[in-house]
Amino acid sequence: MTSKRENDRRNPVLQERAPHLTPEFAAHFLEERYDLTGTVELLASYVDQNFRIVEPSGASWVLKISNAAEDAGELDLQHRVLERLAEAVPGVSPMVRRSRADREIESIPGRGGREHLARVVSFLDGPLLAAHSAVSDETWLDLGRLLARVDVALHSFEHPKMHRTLRWDLAQASWCAGLSREISAPARRTLIERAQIQFFGDVHRRLDVLPKQVIYNDANPDNLTVTIEAGNPRVRGMFDFGDTIHSARVFELAVAAAYAVFDRPRPLEVLSALVRGYHEECPLDECELETLLPSVQMRLVLSVLISECDGRAAPDNEYIRVSEDRAWNALEALDSIEPNDALEQFRSVCGREQSPPRPDGSALFERRTRHVGPALSLAYRNPLHIVRGRGQYLFDANGRAYLDGVNNIAHVGHCHPRVVAAATEQIAALNTNTRYLHESLVRYAERLAGLFPAPLEVCTFVNSGSEANELAIRMARAQTGRHAILSLVSGYHGNTTTLIDVSSYKHDGPGGAGAPEWVYTAPCPDAVRGVHIGPGAKDRYVEEIARQCEQAAADGRPIAGFIAESIIGCGGQVVPPEGFLREAFEVARAAGAVAIADEVQVGFGRTGAHLWAFAAQGATPDIVTLGKPIGNGHPLAAVVTTREIASSFAGGMEFFSSFGGNPVSCSVGLAVLDVLEEEGLPEHASAMGARLLDGLEVLRGRHEAISDVRGLGLYLGVELSRRVQNELCPATDLAARVVELARQSGVLLSTDGPHRNVLKLKPPLPIRPEECDLLLAVLDRALLFL
């Protein structure tokens, strides 16, 4: 591996501030300030200087002259750690020698008026572990024990500088997201992205539950001294405490393991030996066992990325590349280990019970095919077997993490604990229907109605977006006494018989039979690819609405309701031109129709601080339908309308939904609203959406295949096309391949639009900045290596 020293050597800031003292000066300084005389020799070091002095008695010390960038407080942190270790694990680490003036840190004037901090520590005797290539698992077992003893000694240690910024700290690894694009080989980029997703999804997200303390954080073989016992090197000492930091305890092991697996044919055995040794002295908890492997991988990622970025300064140094190959090989070897296999192995060496065998994905596929209808499609050529969801991540049966770039139903994050608690508490207490008084129904209706502009104030609850749209259409018919429905080309509103008739996406698509005579459709208001483009497009599309209303009336079938998605989703994430929806609703109302906004996909702040996408268009509908995100995965949907329409609908026939508005659903709905508010998710969606859109614009400049980038908040589309004889044609095949390639890196996406050439980006709202960057890097790679 490119050593950390090598990386530092290539860091221009550190290089510029390096000390340049002569051995003569060092000898003079040691005698004058430390009463030390003897032979002085310069040790290998790049951005600071270390001089070894051997006294005539044989005692040996190291004068450490720091880089001018070094902070005295951080040196004090190291010294206090060394002091604690000297008491608790004698001999394991150097001791600080005080100067004649009784100071631990002296200062030396350097070049350009800079001050270099200097200190003297005892020299740890013994060969380095790095000098031994034939290392058995005994060595790693023993190193595990020693690291555990060090961590036990540092368990309650505190220092003001322990929470500092350090790019080698795995807890601070977010900076490296998106940097896979610095690597040119596609397979290597994929390795980095997979490791990053596993780390961000499995470890970073759980930092608050991992045991934390000050750790040494640099057990690499260049920093470890050994004695040879029964032919095996045994680590006895460790030096260079420059990376000491307060972080997750398991990262101590992860750093050691990242180097230990180097050139090892069976890396899992090396990791297991380290775990066993550590656990003997300091028991590891389940979460630490689960997070170890991805932490080791991330340490290797940091190493290759830092080395790549800093190494741009030394492009002709072939030696660096050769040593980097070893790190890449280790990354590749670790990537082929399934996370759950590693976990089982670690649990076994810690004496824990084994988990039951995992179900086999291909057998599951066979069984599904036998008894589940073939009209239900599966994503991906090789289907995913997902067993767990957390936040913006899904995990397969092997424990692999996937960044969910497309599930807008898991709006506030998969299995959000608040939502799970609300559902489980209520289902344990009562679940009935709306025929009894219940506080949760009333509270939820009050809360939901309060989120809409007047005169929208009456709620009805059902179980799916389809049911909500069915009900909306019935309400429109009850209000107007008419039957016909106007919808948009490419629109999708649900899976029932009526809604397939209303949804052009379905009845005009594969297997569709076209629209029945009571359905009128107006062109999709797409000002980029639609039938009207450019500046006057909005007016033309509004005129089309008026024309259809007139046509329907002329046909003797006046329009009861005009239904439109506020952003056309399945139709390819098309944002209508500004003001379209407001004017289209006005025109439809003028023709006597009811205006229905289908917010099933885009509602609840997905498009940003406006909770509802119709609001961004300045429109106020007469009926709004809600679904998907409303229950964060729980089957809940709603229709919100005016008192007038609700009264017309109550014309004698009772409306009853067995499950709609039950206490569990209402508790879930309330919890989703709480989380949205408390976590500020709509505002967050605006910020993350802007970050993604900016990044997508950059990608559009790099990749010819991207012909449009569009959307609002976290509801985005990337259209892929290719030019054929000067005509832009939908690149359906490319879009499908990008989805497959992104999956290889661990990012889940899907395609849509009438030609299935639009990549949909609609992740759970809590997606973090580093995950947006990572997602963009993955898209970039997929498009580069199609």
Ligand code: PMP
């Ligand atoms: N309306 C829109 C805009 C939708 O996207 C969908 C589902 N994709 C529906 C309605 C139907 O919702 P559900 O699948 O819950 O019936």
